[in-house]
Amino acid sequence: MxxxxxxxxxxxxxxxxxxxxxxxxxxxxxxxxxxxxxxxxxxxxxxxxxxxxxxxxxxxxxxxxxxxxxxxxxxxxxxxxxxxxxxxxxxxxxxxxxSESAHIIAPYHRTLDKVTERFLGKRKIGTTGRGIGPAYADKVNRVGIRVHDLFNPEHLRDKVEASLHQKNQMLVKLYNRRTIEVDAIVDELLGVAERLKPxxxxxxxxxxxxxxxxxxxxxxxxxxxxxxxxxxxxxxxxxxxxxxxxxxxxxxxxxxxxxxxxxVSKAYITRVGEGPFPTELNDESGEWLRQQGHEFGVTTGRPRRCGWFDALVNRYAAQINGLTDIVLTKLDVLTGLESIPICTGYDVTLADGSHAKVSDMPTDQAEFASATPIYEEMPGWSEDISGARSFEDFPQTTQDYVHRLEELSACRISAIGTGPGRDQIVSVHSLID
Missing domain, CATH: 3.40.440.10 (Adenylosuccinate Synthetase, subunit A, domain 1)
Known part of the structure; x- marks a missing residue:
């Protein structure tokens, strides 16, 4: 298997x-x-x-x-x-x-995550403040704490001391914060070890x-x-x-x-946090997608930024992941639109100030940040598709939209979500042979 x-x-x-x-x-x-x-x-x-x-x-x-x-x-x-x-x-x-080798997010990782974001100001990344980035940074810097370290108190203390040695200097001298006590961190981590062990x-x-x-x-x-x-x-x-x-x-x-x-791709596209997003809709269409699709973060509750389907992003994902199949979700959200734009290219600004039209994802992030989407329009549909159980149940315009996304993504679409329910999905190809 x-x-x-x-x-x-x-x-x-x-x-x-x-x-x-x-x-x-x-x-x-x-x-x-x-x-x-x-x-x-x-x-x-x-x-x-x-x-x-x-x-x-x-x-x-x-x-x-x-x-x-x-x-x-x-x-x-x-x-x-x-x-x-x-x-x-x-x-x-x-x-x-x-995994006994997974790294632990310690309390000081959350502290650093939040103070760093505030320090960055308008250059902030848009993290969730949960200490993810600082924990991975410690992993790469080889001062991280792994799950198995929680069961060796002496070893754990050495690791916490090593990690906090530099961090406390940063907290005090750069961020004007108090130092974090080694004993308090060790006690807190040892306190979770017994429950985690099974x-x-x-x-x-x-x-x-x-x-x-x-x-x-x-x-x-x-x-x-x-x-x-x-x-x-x-x-x-x-x-x-x-x-x-x-x-x-x-x-x-x-x-x-x-x-x-x-x-897995939505029939449109969203993102949270900061960063470039070529097809983002800062207008009534974007708000319509947000409300129709209930686009608010599961973890943070933040409203998601919404835009039309970006075929360059999907084709790029198919390439670097070696996708064999796509599951297309939330197709039902688009019901009621007379026409549906699909981004098939970008107009980007090059380093010398000139412009170029591209049909593949730019690797230069400055170019990507400057990208203006180039759209083609597909006819929409008004029929309720939430009860569809086979591809043939879809209106022809819905089928045409899916086929076009499949063609532009260079990967077959094997399943299509038509609503939030467990059974609201249309299988086109088997996902498990």
Whole structure:
């Protein structure tokens, strides 16, 4: 059975939770491979809606083993709060596995995240303030704290002292803040160790053995392609690899064990936080999309920036992720529009001040920031498509719109979301062979 990667193909909030839920009962493991509790997935089961942040979406399925991989940064208190919330609603979380090599978000990471954003002022990145970036920075600087460190008090103290040595200098001299006491941090982290311990495991070994035994593993990305620290709209990105390659480094599973990569895209496009967004609509159309699509952050509640579908972004995502399939979500939101614009190119400003028309994503971020979208118009539809259960149930103009997005994205569209419900999806091609 396959290893399957599921990632967002735009700037996030595409509906990855729904896509995971679609195939969740056909897989044995669902493993998160990047990000932290700055992610947000909404899963609707019957009349119940679950907002997940750190936990894999597969935790809703009783026969799936959910895994938090080594590439995730874990805030223990956020993890426990999410577990408690789910268990209070009857969801069994005892199957959860957390990588012993995952890095911990300590209280000082959240402090640094917030003071740094305020210090940057108008140059701020637009983080969630949850300490994600500083935790990843410590990981790369080799002063991070891993889950297994929580079970060795002496080793933990050494690591906290090493991490705070420089940070306290910054807090006092640069940000005019108080120092953070080592003892307080160590005590707080040791206080969560006992509760966390039953979930901790060598998840790389477990996942590799599962694949060797012909089990199906779904690798679930937090955030999305355009927020990838290497391949996104840098510096307005997250601090981890959200693209398909991150599934390997974030779980310890080799690329030869992955044979399907599914990208999730909205039938329009949104993003949160700062950064360039060529098709953004700062007008009535943008507000209409926001209200129709209920575009407010699962994690933060922030209103999302909305725009028309950007084919350059989708084709870029298909290229760097090696997408085999696209799940197109929220197609029903566009119902009622007489015509629907699709961005098929940009007019960009070059370094010498001249202009050029491009049909592929610019790698120069200054060019991308200057991009003005070039649109083609597709006829809309007024028929209610929320009850469609096959592609042929769609009006012809809806079918034409989907076919055009498929052509422009250079990847087949295998499933189409027609509403928030678990059963509101049209399958065109099987997502699991």
């Amino acid at each position: 396959p290893g399957i990667v599921l990632i967002g193909a735009q700037w996030g909030d595409e509906g990855k939770g729904k896509a995971t839920d679609l195939i969740g009962d056909k897989v044995d493991y669902v493993a998160r491979f990047n990000g932290g509790n700055n992610a947000g997935h909404t899963v609707v089961v019957g009349d119940q809606t679950y907002a997940l942040h750190l936990l894999p979406s597969g935790i809703i399925h009783p026969n799936v083993t959910p895994v938090v991989g080594n590439g995730v940064v874990v805030d223990p208190e956020a993890l426990f709060a999410e577990i408690d919330g789910l268990e209070s609603r009857g969801v069994d979380c005892s199957r959860l596995l957390v 979930y901790v495991a060598n998840t790389s070994l477990i996942l590799n053995r599962a694949l060797d035994e012909d089990k199906t593993v779904l690798f679930e990305g937090g955030q999305a392609t355009m927020l990838d620290v290497d391949h996104g709209t840098y510096p307005f990105v997250t601090s981890s690899n959200c693209t398909a390659g991150g599934a390997c480094t974030g779980t310890g599973v080799g690329p030869t064990k992955i044979n399907r990569v599914i990208g």
